Amino acid sequence: MLPQDPVILMSYFNTQLRDHYTSLEALAEGLDLSQEDLTSALDRLAQAGITYDESNNSFR
Numbered sequence: 634m635l636p637q638d639p640v641i642l643m644s645y646f647n648t649q650l651r652d653h654y655t656s657l658e659a660l661a662e663g664l665d666l667s668q669e670d671l672t673s674a675l676d677r678l679a680q681a682g683i684t685y686d687e688s689n690n691s692f693r
Contacts, residue, residue: 635666635674639681642674643692650690657685 636642646660654660661671678684683692 635670637677639677639683643678643681643683646674646678647691650692654690656690657687 636645649660649664650657654663660666666674675685678692685692
């Protein structure tokens, strides 16, 4: 289950991306996230003004 708070979710995703995954797609696959779960998480982050920066492989 993913954290519901967008700041904690960003931190969780960034830690996973830094330590284990080379892309957002790899993270989703590695965490066995459904497309619906990933979309929901990305929507929560976007509502908080947090976006994925592919060139840095992190959320900001």
